[in-house]
Amino acid sequence: xxxxxxxxxxxxxxxxxxxxxxxxxxxxxxxxxxxxxxxxxxxxxxxxxxxxxxxxxxxxxxxxxxxxxxxxxxxxxxxxxxxxxxxxxxxxxxxxxxxxxxxxxxxxxxxxxxxxxxxxxxxxxxxxxxxxxxxxxxxxxxxxxxxxxxxxxxxxxxxxxxxxxxxxxxxxxxxxxxxxxxxxxxxxxxxxxxxxxxxxxxxxxxxxxxxxxxxxxxxxxxxxxxxxxxxxxxxxxxxxxxxxxxxxxxxxxxxxxxxxxxxxxxxxxxxxxxxxxxxxxxxxxxxxxxxxxxxxxxxxxxxxxxxxxxxxxxxx
Numbered sequence: 039x040x041x042x043x044x045x046x047x048x049x050x051x052x053x054x055x056x057x058x059x060x061x062x063x064x065x066x067x068x069x070x071x072x073x074x075x076x077x078x079x080x081x082x083x084x085x086x087x088x089x090x091x092x093x094x095x096x097x098x099x100x101x102x103x104x105x106x107x108x109x110x111x112x113x114x115x116x117x118x119x120x121x122x123x124x125x126x127x128x129x130x131x132x133x134x135x136x137x138x139x140x141x142x143x144x145x146x147x148x149x150x151x152x153x154x155x156x157x158x159x160x161x162x163x164x165x166x167x168x169x170x171x172x173x174x175x176x177x178x179x180x181x182x183x184x185x186x187x188x189x190x191x192x193x194x195x196x197x198x199x200x201x202x203x204x205x206x207x208x209x210x211x212x213x214x215x216x217x218x219x220x221x222x223x224x225x226x227x228x229x230x231x232x233x234x235x236x237x238x239x240x241x242x243x244x245x246x247x248x249x250x251x252x253x254x255x256x257x258x259x260x261x262x263x264x265x266x267x268x269x270x271x272x273x274x275x276x277x278x279x280x281x282x283x284x285x286x287x288x289x290x291x292x293x294x295x296x297x298x299x300x301x302x303x304x305x306x307x308x309x310x311x312x313x314x315x316x317x318x319x320x321x322x323x324x325x326x327x328x329x330x331x332x333x334x335x336x337x338x339x340x341x342x343x344x345x346x347x348x349x350x351x352x353x354x
Contacts, residue, residue, distance in 0.1 A: 042132065042227035044330030046219075049098070051091065051140065051236035053336040055082070065254045074334060086336075091236070092116075095142050098335075099123045099150060115144050115165070125151030128229035134222065138215045139233035152231070156214045158207060160191050160235050171210055178205055189238035196239035203242055207235055228330075 057063055060072040060080065087097040088104050092114065096107045100121045104110040107119045125135040129151060137155045141148075146167040149155050158171040161184055175184060180201055189195050199206050204213075215232045222228045 044222075044228045044230070045128070045133075046215075046230045046232065046330060046332045048332065048334045049139075049231070049233040050334070050336045051234060055336070065249075067248070071334060074332065078332075092142055099125075099143075114162075117145070118143050118148060118150055123151040125149075125229065125231070129153075133227050133229045135229045135231075136218045137231040137233070138218060139211045139231075140235050141233065156218070158211060158235060161185060162191075170214075171207055174210060175201075175205060178202075180205060187238060187240060191238065192236070193238050196241075198243040198246055199240045203244075206240070206242060211235075 055061060057066045057068075058071060058075070059066055059068045060075040061082075086094050088094050088110065090110075090112050092112050093104045093107070093109045096109055096118070097103065100107050100119065100123055102119075102121060107121065109116055122130075125137070128135050135152045137149075137152045139156075139158050140160065141150065141155060141157065142159070143150055144165070146157070146159055146162070146165055146169070147155075157167075157169040159167065159169040161169075161172065163172070172181075172184065175181060183201070187197055187200060189197075203209060211232060211234055215230060218230060219228075
């Protein structure tokens with residue numbers, strides 16, 4: 039057995055720290071994360087360096103601030119800086135390093151130091167790359183059908199997942215990481231990075247039913263007084279206008295679906311099994327067999343309609 043511990047880093051996009059059972063939320067069901075927090079350490083004062091996807095990920099992977107790595111806003115075609123990455127650091131210490139899911143770097147197939155990346159870029163083919171999740175859907179007979187849900191990648195409308203359960207992006211990513219863990223070189227320690235994507239909100243129908251059957255009451259949407267400015271700057275006005283398109287009832291529905299969507303990550307992040315799929319083995323349970331360390335984090339909070347403006351939330 040390797041003397042150095044194996045490390046699994048699980049990253050979820052758009053997950054506010056308040057949406058955890060262990061954080062006292064009255065509705066969200068996160069039993070395995072709650073157990074992970076109970077058995078380990080929960081960092082309640084940890085914040086994302088930047089509440090925007092790409093800058094937050096660049097900070098995570100380089101250990102530098104947006105001022106150093108060069109992106110404060112959201113520059114999709116900005117190449118990664120010439121800096122050592124987290125994967126580089128682990129490999130320099132003798133680790134094998136593999137990633138599954140979302141990287142959101144440019145060029146898209148840049149492995150940023152990992153030995154291999156099984157990629158899910160949320161359908162961003164505009165830069166010339168077909169990711170591995172799209173290839174998987176094609177292999178299953180669903181080529182080009184992911185966006186039949188009719189929503190954008192950052193939209194907080196919602197509907198149930200419309201293809202077979204095993205083709206859901208969360209299930210796919212968890213299953214791929216299980217395979218990577220099982221195929222590791224046993225003579226070397228491993229660093230694994232599993233990254234789940236953000237909205238559109240497409241929970242499995244069974245998890246929507248779970249919350250509805252439980253009779254969960256979602257909190258009324260809250261908007262701080264600072265969102266009521268009469269003459270906001272242009273960037274704030276854009277987000278105010280976006281939020282103004284939603285009624286309170288629609289916002290409550292979106293938040294309810296957000297709870298359901300985050301709960302479906304039980305397949306890969308929260309649960310040791312899935313209803314009707316007894317053969318599922320999650321990365322978390324697979325890691326236990328390798329005597330390793332597990333970290334669960336989030337890059338940033340959601341573009342939350344409850345405040346009608348984008349905002350960052352603490353990581354956890």
